[in-house]
Amino acid sequence: MRNILIIGAGKSTSSLIKYLKEKSTSEKLFLTIGDLSLDNAQKFAGDHENTKAICLDVFKEKERKEAVKNADIVISMLPARFHIEVAKDCVEFGKNMVTASYVSK
Known part of the structure; x- marks a missing residue:
């Protein structure tokens, strides 16, 4: 299984999580959904076998790094x-990172 960490369980995350859940079995994906609100993360994880929800505060270095x-x-x-600290951790641990962010004029 490939482990995907999704940080942030806001409104814009719903389509991404739905898509990845649908592909999780055929593509061998396991989704960890982390959010400051465990309730939000659990709402998106649901009872799907290839997902889990965690409470994740990106300002708490130890739990973020883990x-x-x-x-x-x-x-x-x-x-x-808020991407910068996550990006630094990804560099430190040799992990790829993607975001939905962009820079506008």
């Missing part, structure tokens, strides 16, 4: 200004 370290790839759905 979550990143255990992932094969990190998807940050946080606001752009």
